[in-house]
Amino acid sequence: MEHIPLNFPFLAAALLVGIALYIIIFKKNLVKLIMGIALLASGVNLFLVALGYRAGGIAPIYTDAPEGPMVMSVPQALTLTSIVINVAVLALMLTMVIHIYRHTGSLDSEKSRKMKG
Amino acid sequence: MAALITHSPILIIAIPLAAAFLTIPIGMASRKARNALVIGSLTFVVFLVFALARDISINGIHLYTLGATSPDLTIPTGFMVPVRIILEVDGMSIFMGIIWSIVSLAAATYSLSHISSETGQTRFYTLLLLMVTGGFGMMFTGDLFNFFVFIEIASISGAALISFRTRFADTQEGGFKYIVVSAIASLMILFAIGLLYAQYNLLNIGALAQAIQYTTLDKIALALLLIALAMKTGMVPLHLWFPDSYSVAPASITGMLVITSHACMYAAFRICFTLYGGVINAPVVGWIIIIFGLLTMFVGVTMAVFQKDVMRFMSYHAVSQLGYMWVGVGVGLAVLGNTELLSTYGRDAMSGGIFHILNHAMYKPLLFFTGGALFHYTGTRDLTKMGGLAHKMKWTTILYIIGTLSISGIPPLNGFSSKILIYESVYQFHPILTITGIIVSILTLASFTKAFHSAFMGAELPEYKEVKEVPKSMIIGMVILAAGIVFVTLFPSLVVDWAIHPAADALIDQGAYINAVTGAIP
Numbered sequence: 001m002e003h004i005p006l007n008f009p010f011l012a013a014a015l016l017v018g019i020a021l022y023i024i025i026f027k028k029n030l031v032k033l034i035m036g037i038a039l040l041a042s043g044v045n046l047f048l049v050a051l052g053y054r055a056g057g058i059a060p061i062y063t064d065a066p067e068g069p070m071v072m073s074v075p076q077a078l079t080l081t082s083i084v085i086n087v088a089v090l091a092l093m094l095t096m097v098i099h100i101y102r103h104t105g106s107l108d109s110e111k112s113r114k115m116k117g
Numbered sequence: 118m119a120a121l122i123t124h125s126p127i128l129i130i131a132i133p134l135a136a137a138f139l140t141i142p143i144g145m146a147s148r149k150a151r152n153a154l155v156i157g158s159l160t161f162v163v164f165l166v167f168a169l170a171r172d173i174s175i176n177g178i179h180l181y182t183l184g185a186t187s188p189d190l191t192i193p194t195g196f197m198v199p200v201r202i203i204l205e206v207d208g209m210s211i212f213m214g215i216i217w218s219i220v221s222l223a224a225a226t227y228s229l230s231h232i233s234s235e236t237g238q239t240r241f242y243t244l245l246l247l248m249v250t251g252g253f254g255m256m257f258t259g260d261l262f263n264f265f266v267f268i269e270i271a272s273i274s275g276a277a278l279i280s281f282r283t284r285f286a287d288t289q290e291g292g293f294k295y296i297v298v299s300a301i302a303s304l305m306i307l308f309a310i311g312l313l314y315a316q317y318n319l320l321n322i323g324a325l326a327q328a329i330q331y332t333t334l335d336k337i338a339l340a341l342l343l344i345a346l347a348m349k350t351g352m353v354p355l356h357l358w359f360p361d362s363y364s365v366a367p368a369s370i371t372g373m374l375v376i377t378s379h380a381c382m383y384a385a386f387r388i389c390f391t392l393y394g395g396v397i398n399a400p401v402v403g404w405i406i407i408i409f410g411l412l413t414m415f416v417g418v419t420m421a422v423f424q425k426d427v428m429r430f431m432s433y434h435a436v437s438q439l440g441y442m443w444v445g446v447g448v449g450l451a452v453l454g455n456t457e458l459l460s461t462y463g464r465d466a467m468s469g470g471i472f473h474i475l476n477h478a479m480y481k482p483l484l485f486f487t488g489g490a491l492f493h494y495t496g497t498r499d500l501t502k503m504g505g506l507a508h509k510m511k512w513t514t515i516l517y518i519i520g521t522l523s524i525s526g527i528p529p530l531n532g533f534s535s536k537i538l539i540y541e542s543v544y545q546f547h548p549i550l551t552i553t554g555i556i557v558s559i560l561t562l563a564s565f566t567k568a569f570h571s572a573f574m575g576a577e578l579p580e581y582k583e584v585k586e587v588p589k590s591m592i593i594g595m596v597i598l599a600a601g602i603v604f605v606t607l608f609p610s611l612v613v614d615w616a617i618h619p620a621a622d623a624l625i626d627q628g629a630y631i632n633a634v635t636g637a638i639p
Contacts (some may be wrong), residue, residue, distance in 0.1 A: 017308075032295070037300050045306050051315050071243035075314070078262055084305060085269045091299050092273060096280055096293040115536065 009050035016043030030097050030107045041086040048079045070085060123188055125169040126181040128205040129137035129214065130253045132158050132165075144239030152229055159222045159249070166218040170211045172491060173175035174619065178633040180259075181205045191634050199321045201632055205259030207630060208619035211469070213256040215616070216478040219601060220376050221249045224369040227486055227594025230587070231369055231493060232281075241281055247274040247374060255380045259634065261310045262320045263304060268349075271377050272299035279366040279374075289367035296359040298348060299331065305345035309338040322392050323634030331396035339397070341624035342388050349381040349606060352443065353413040356436050360420075363435065364428035364498070369491020369594070371428065372482030375435055379457045379474050382442060384623055387551050389450055404449025410443030411553050419558045422609045426498045427488045430568060431481070437557060438477050444554070445470020445539045448546045449621070459625070462542040467621040469538035472613065476523065476531045476605060483598040484520040487513050488593075490587045491572060500571045514573050516595045521569060523602055527564035531605035538613075 023036030052075030056067055060073040064077055101107055121128070136158035160353060173179050181188045181204040191199050206214070225245060226314070232241055251271030254639055258264050280292030286618075305454040313335070314320060317328045329335060344355075351359030363371050389402060414622065417437025424430035450469030451460040490508065490513045507514040523532040543550040605612050 004233050033297065036252060037297065037304075040304050044311065046624065047308065048311050051311060073319070074318075074320070075311075078307075078310075078314075081262075082265060085266070085273075086300075086301075088273055089307055091267070093279060093300070096276075096296065097270070097291050099280065099283055099289040100286070100293060105288060 009046060009053070013043045013047040013050060016040075028109050029110055030100065033109065034093050034097065037093070038086070038090055041082070041090075045079050045082055045086075048060060048075045048082065051075045052079075118304060121165070122168055122172045125165045126206050126257050127183065128315050129162055129165050129169070129259065130204075130219075130250055131223075132162055133246045133249040135254070135489050137243045137250065138605045140239055140242045142247065144242070151239060151242065152164070155225050155462060156222070156229075156248065158246070158547055159218070159225050160251075161217045162249075163222055166211070166214045169206065170215060170616075173206060173208065173211050175616070177207075178629060179211075179622075181206075192245060192437055198319055199324050202263050203272040203321060203323075203634060204257045204258040205323065205630070205633060206257050206621035207633075208616075209383065209387070209471075209621075210256045210623075211229075212475070212616050212620040213380060214253060216379070216475060217249070218477055219250070219597065220482050221245075221373060223482065223486075223594045223597040224373045224413075225594075226374075226597065227591050228369040228487075229590040229594045231591055232367055233588075235282060237281075241278070244278050244281075245373075246276065246368070248446070249376070251275075252373075252380050253376055254378075259322050260320050261313065261322060265306050265310060267301050268381070268384075269299075271380070272296065272303065273319045275299075275370070275374055278370045279362055281367060281370070282306050285365065287297040288365045290613075291362040293391045295362040298358050298362075299384060302345040302349045305341045306568050309341040309345075312338040312341075313380060321482075321577065322387070322635060323631045326392050326394060326422075329393065330395055331393070335393075335396075339388070339393055339402075341403075343385055346381045346388075347409070350378045350385070350439055352409055352415075352439070353416045353436070356413070356417070358431045359436055359564070360432035361426065363432040364426060366554055368428075368485050371432075371485040371489075375481050376478055376483070378435075378439065379442075379478060381586070382439065382474070383473065386446055389390060390453070390624040391627050391630050393623055394453070395444055397450075397453070399453040403447050404455070406443050406447035406450060407550065410440045411550065413437065414440030415553060418557045418564070422564045424460055424562060425500050427491060427500050427503075427568065427572065428485070428498050429502070430564070431484050432565075434561060435477075435481055438473070438524065440482065440557075441473050441536070441569060442470045442477070442540060442605065444550055445473060446624075447541045448550070449625075451546070451597070453625070462545040464618075464625065465538060465542035466546065467543055467624065468613065468617045469535055471620050472535035472538055472617045475612070475616070476535045477606065478604075479601040480520045481599050483516060483595055483602070484524065486557040486591070486595045486598070487517040487520065493587055493591070494584045495581060496521060500568055503572040503578075505573075505577040506580075506581065506584065508577050509581065510573075510586050510587055512592050512595075516599050517569065519574065519599050521562075521565040524552065525565060527562070529606060531602050531609065533610040536606070 020036045020040035054071045057071035058068050060070050140151050143154055182191050183202045248271055251267045254267030276292045276296035279287050279295050282288050319325045346354040414437050417433050421430050421433035445466050449463045452463040523530040526532045526536040540551045
């Protein structure tokens with residue numbers, strides 16, 4: 001870890017969020033839209049995990065813990081919760097897309113848009 | 118009884134959650150027992166909410182620390198900051214809780230016959246109760262991350278309920294739009310929570326409010342939170358998904374979705390007033406909220422005038438009415454730092470906005486329910502195809518008239534009492550706000566009269582010869598809300614004194630919210 005700059009994970013998270021926003025705004029395919037949201041979730045999760053890293057801190061596992069300052073486990077707990085929630089959201093989205101495809105025969109968000117006004 | 122009130126914040130969240138999962142085994146055994154469980158648990162929650170409201174009006178803010186030896190032990194021994202999840206119920210939270218408990222009971226009663234011809238009804242009630250859990254959690258929690266969890270619970274179950282009738286194509290599309298918007302909004306909220314946690318190592322709203330510095334990162338977090346919550350409430354220009362999703366859901370769910378919008382609005386107020394209350398640049402943020410609120414009022418109503426689909430038409434009106442609340446509370450925020458102006462008209466403007474939440478939460482679900490009643494028998498949402506329904510559906514007609522008069526602000530109905538409170542107070546801030554408000558109100562009346570005429574008036578149409586009055590439980594659901602409207606109409610000053618002013622004061626008084634959590638620090 002020594003040769004990786006500390007803010008590298010934050011740049012990666014920002015890159016993920018940027019790509020995700022590009023996909024969500026510009027892609028017309030509904031499955032690609034869902035992938036965009038999955039990437040957005042990964043970006044935010046990476047950001048949370050990166051927050052939890054402290055140089056020199058040890059993992060908050062009490063069994064056989066070495067000496068030294070222990071990091072606070074809150075960001076990891078937040079990330080786990082967020083991952084679980086996002087699984088539910090993505091699964092629900094995919095079931096809806098299956099239903100949309102059955103009704104309209106298309107995954108194009110322009111074509112399936114029946115509601116106007 | 119005392120123990121019941123002490124534990125009531127968590128019971129109000131836990132009872133619908135437990136009932137949600139109990140509906141599945143009980144629903145397999147007996148349909149009647151399942152319905153009794155749903156209605157019984159929601160009625161008990163209404164009782165608990167009112168008991169808690171009485172307790173708060175006497176003893177002030179009610180704290181509940183999860184997992185602590187004593188519910189008011191907010192800061193564990195040996196720690197300097199609150200680390201446990203804290204439920205913090207003050208005047209504003211319990212005000213939203215009262216609305217949510219009544220509307221969810223009315224919606225569940227209405228659903229009993231509204232969805233009786235659908236398949237998978239047990240799962241419908243499971244999702245409905247989960248949505249109730251999510252809504253209460255959003256209103257009662259004093260913890261930012263906990264808020265994120267509950268907003269997701271409400272969004273996921275809400276989206277599944279919108280798409281519940283899978284045989285229609287438009288329900289799938291409406292549900293998909295809702296879940297996409299919710300997912301993006303909640304990830305923005307999570308990102309903002311991360312930004313705040315990175316600087317202060319805190320998640321509790323009260324403790325964060327004490328530590329917050331208003332750095333650049335805080336400003337970014339505030340912008341992310343407000344944009345996400347405005348997107349969830351359907352504020353113009355982020356309103357395009359709103360009618361698509363709200364118009365296709367079962368009518369009872371549309372009524373509940375309106376209140377989840379209000380819950381997001383409540384969260385936005387909580388963030389502006391409580392979390393950032395001490396450091397926020399109040400005039401700038403206040404003016405931004407006022408300008409977008411005005412746009413929301415005006416764009417919503419002008420779009421509604423052209424709609425032919427009865428539920429879409431009402432959804433656009435919901436967008437428009439939400440603008441009144443943004444403007445009312447926005448004016449309060451804009452003068453937050455100035456004690457003199459705040460007491461002259463700021464507090465009244467906020468009371469007006471909050472009062473309008475109550476009134477809108479009564480008449481808008483009522484109107485959606487009548488729209489659902491029309492759909493129930495005619496099988497169409499197109500207003501041009503309806504006509505002469507007043508001959509057959511007398512109760513629905515009367516209830517629709519009550520809702521229409523109320524939403525248009527006709528004296529002496531409750532819509533008028535809150536609108537006049539907003540008009541009088543925001544006029545002193547800037548006259549243009551009142552003028553826009555009155556124009557929007559006139560357009561609302563005009564379009565609702567037109568809809569009334571095309572659906573109910575005229576001769577009986579031959580294709581609706583077989584139409585009869587809707588089943589009893591749907592009428593009971595609507596009457597619960599109409600009774601709320603009549604009560605507020607008859608006793609407006611009582612409601613303002615007992616519920617609205619405490620709610621407005623709870624938002625203004627940031628110190629009380631912080632002290633309730635961190636008071637133990639010497």
